[in-house]
Amino acid sequence: NADPQKTAFLLRKAWTLYSVTPLYRFHRARLRDYARLLSAFIAAEKQKGLAVEVGVELDIKVAVSSLADLRGSEQDQAAVLVQLSLRSQASSRNSEDKLVWLGWFCSVYGDDLSENVPEDFTCLPLFLTHGAESYTSMVGSWFQKTFDCCFRRLAISPLNLSWMVAMWAGCKLDRAASAVELVFSVPHLSQPLDISYAIHPEDAKALWDTVQKTPGEITQEEVDVFMDCLYSHFHRHFKIHLSAAKLVKVSTAVASAHCDGIVKILHSQYLPGVLMLLTELAISQIQ
Amino acid sequence: MDETVAEYIRRTVLKIPRDEIKTMLQKWGFLSEEQLQTLNFHQIKDNISQEVVQLCEENSADIKQAAVLDIIYNHIYQNKRMWSVYQMKKSGEEWDYFDITDFKKKFKARLRSALKNVTITFKEYEDNAIWIRVAWGTPYKKPNQYKPSYVVYHSQTPYVFISASVLKSNLPLLCQALIVASNYHEIREMELRSHSLDSLKDIVFKRYSQNFQTYSPKPLPGGNVEPEIADIRIVQENRSEKERIHRLNWEVFGSGPQPKLEFAQYKLETMFKSDPKMGVLDKKEPFRCLIKFSSPHLLESLKSLAPAGMADAPLSPLLTCIPHKARNYFKIREKKGLFPESFVSP
Numbered sequence: 149n150a151d152p153q154k155t156a157f158l159l160r161k162a163w164t165l166y167s168v169t170p171l172y173r174f175h176r177a178r179l180r181d182y183a184r185l186l187s188a189f190i191a192a193e194k195q196k197g198l199a200v201e202v203g204v205e206l207d208i209k210v211a212v213s214s215l216a217d218l219r220g221s222e223q224d225q226a227a228v229l230v231q232l233s234l235r236s237q238a239s240s241r242n243s244e245d246k247l248v249w250l251g252w253f254c255s256v257y258g259d260d261l262s263e264n265v266p267e268d269f270t271c272l273p274l275f276l277t278h279g280a281e282s283y284t285s286m287v288g289s290w291f292q293k294t295f296d297c298c299f300r301r302l303a304i305s306p307l308n309l310s311w312m313v314a315m316w317a318g319c320k321l322d323r324a325a326s327a328v329e330l331v332f333s334v335p336h337l338s339q340p341l342d343i344s345y346a347i348h349p350e351d352a353k354a355l356w357d358t359v360q361k362t363p364g365e366i367t368q369e370e371v372d373v374f375m376d377c378l379y380s381h382f383h384r385h386f387k388i389h390l391s392a393a394k395l396v397k398v399s400t401a402v403a404s405a406h407c408d409g410i411v412k413i414l415h416s417q418y419l420p421g422v423l424m425l426l427t428e429l430a431i432s433q434i435q
Numbered sequence: 436m437d438e439t440v441a442e443y444i445r446r447t448v449l450k451i452p453r454d455e456i457k458t459m460l461q462k463w464g465f466l467s468e469e470q471l472q473t474l475n476f477h478q479i480k481d482n483i484s485q486e487v488v489q490l491c492e493e494n495s496a497d498i499k500q501a502a503v504l505d506i507i508y509n510h511i512y513q514n515k516r517m518w519s520v521y522q523m524k525k526s527g528e529e530w531d532y533f534d535i536t537d538f539k540k541k542f543k544a545r546l547r548s549a550l551k552n553v554t555i556t557f558k559e560y561e562d563n564a565i566w567i568r569v570a571w572g573t574p575y576k577k578p579n580q581y582k583p584s585y586v587v588y589h590s591q592t593p594y595v596f597i598s599a600s601v602l603k604s605n606l607p608l609l610c611q612a613l614i615v616a617s618n619y620h621e622i623r624e625m626e627l628r629s630h631s632l633d634s635l636k637d638i639v640f641k642r643y644s645q646n647f648q649t650y651s652p653k654p655l656p657g658g659n660v661e662p663e664i665a666d667i668r669i670v671q672e673n674r675s676e677k678e679r680i681h682r683l684n685w686e687v688f689g690s691g692p693q694p695k696l697e698f699a700q701y702k703l704e705t706m707f708k709s710d711p712k713m714g715v716l717d718k719k720e721p722f723r724c725l726i727k728f729s730s731p732h733l734l735e736s737l738k739s740l741a742p743a744g745m746a747d748a749p750l751s752p753l754l755t756c757i758p759h760k761a762r763n764y765f766k767i768r769e770k771k772g773l774f775p776e777s778f779v780s781p
Binding site: 339346384 | 707724731732737
């Protein structure tokens with residue numbers, strides 16, 4: 149399993165999620181070449197004036213590497229990491245380049261997809277980015293052109309968010325945990341209304357533990373019961389039907405997720421589990 | 436002119452939107468009309484503020500005048516700050532005649548006796564509001580002009596509105612000075628906070644339209660729920676339900692505009708109850724949660740929940756009591772005894 153030190157950079161960052169269709173003729177031996185080609189592509193985009201923005205610099209260094217440990221099963225492809233750094237202005241060899249953008253492709257138990265795909269294709273259905281949108285767009289364009297793949301923002305439905313909050317609320321944590329928070333939005337009123345429902349993590353876990361019948365297994369029914377409990381407790385006090393509002397964000401000590409496809413993973417122990425769930429979402433968006 | 440004063444004036448002017456600078460300087464009245472004429476308001480703000488500082492230099496501005504400009508800015512842009520409400524109490528029934536000079540003297544004396552390094556500035560407005568600006572220092576440091584506290588006091592009322600600076604340790608001293616100066620006995624913070632100072636005043640001064648629970652045989656103000664539809668083949672389903680909701684909403688909220696609050700927060704420590712058939716949590720301890728409602732105009736959005744089908748009518752008293760209980764922070768515990776369904780809010 150992944151060395152926590154190597155994957156520490158993944159934690160506590162807000163990642164924007166995309167689904168990616170399989171890459172055609174992607175060769176792991178050529179990562180260095182890809183880095184050079186992508187770097188040239190970005191420089192050309194600059195010259196064309198296409199990405200003229202404050203903060204988007206000219207001298208970008210690109211690194212593409214493999215993260216061997218970041219995968220689920222042996223069938224999964226190892227993750228691919230792309231890093232964009234600003235070449236340091238000072239000429240001294242000691243000054244470090246400043247990292248401006250990170251993106252990585254991965255597949256954690258993505259067998260559903262990789263099983264059904266011809267040999268020339270590499271399956272890495274989940275793409276996560278951190279950094280300016282303009283860089284994401286350039287990197288995405290280059291990958292699309294080079295490997296004939298397609299990127300799409302991964303939206304997370306209220307249904308999937310409720311799965312996440314139920315699962316993560318039930319996780320056992322050794323340290324003091326932060327609250328389990330659900331954020332709802334009611335947009336179509338005369339004035340928009342946001343409702344934040346934050347539950348003490350011990351009480352949320354206690355509730356989930358009585359709902360979940362088989363450890364290690366979660367059913368849709370159990371998630372529904374959990375959510376109904378929260379809705380009815382709320383209704384008892386406020387007479388508001390929270391189930392009619394839109395669940396837009398969930399937040400726990402394990403991870404947080406926003407319906408626009410933004411995720412933050414806070415706990416290394418649950419990293420594989422979260423990535424597995426997100427891989428599944430990416431695959432269902434592709435298929 | 437002191438360099439720190441010059442810099443403070445420069446930064447204050449920079450905050451002002453370019454179109455407003457002239458008006459605000461006129462309100463300030465420190466620079467003469469002739470001096471204001473020499474200013475070029477069509478250049479970038481950086482240059483405008485430099486020119487203003489130069490004029491202030493000519494007039495030898497000190498921190499006192501600069502502080503007045505700051506009050507004027509904050510009075511106009513009061514909604515940028517978060518205001519808390521405090522209520523003062525008198526021990527007896529005596530209503531002393533309010534003497535503003537006496538108030539100012541006592542206030543300054545009380546603060547200065549505890550803390551030598553303070554800048555205290557007053558400005559009175561037409562609506563009987565006294566604005567007080569206090570910049571806090573320490574025994575060894577001059578006052579930090581960039582983190583002052585603002586107090587708004589309507590002398591005919593026991594209410595004080597405070598926008599504290601980040602330095603909360605000065606709050607007790609500020610409160611003490613207020614009660615000493617205004618001849619009150621004690622002061623307590625209410626559970627009411629908002630950016631909209633006017634709305635806070637509306638709530639505590641009861642200036643919003645309230646509806647009292649009297650039966651009104653008159654026709655409902657505002658007319659019908661739905662506009663008249665010419666085609667008689669179109670029938671409104673649930674018409675009576677819609678009218679019932681409309682009537683209940685009107686009874687609770689009244690027909691006038693609601694005070695503008697941005698949020699309400701409820702700390703719930705009530706028991707979790709569920710259908711025994713579900714076989715879920717049945718602890719003897721409370722289900723602890725913190726619920727926060729936010730909206731650009733909270734009361735209006737709550738008012739529209741039932742008509743939108745998102746809530747039952749009548750809406751829960753926990754929500755509808757906000758204006759007349761003058762609070763938007765609540766702690767709800769289970770009420771023990773005969774009626775387990777009702778809640779107690781301390």
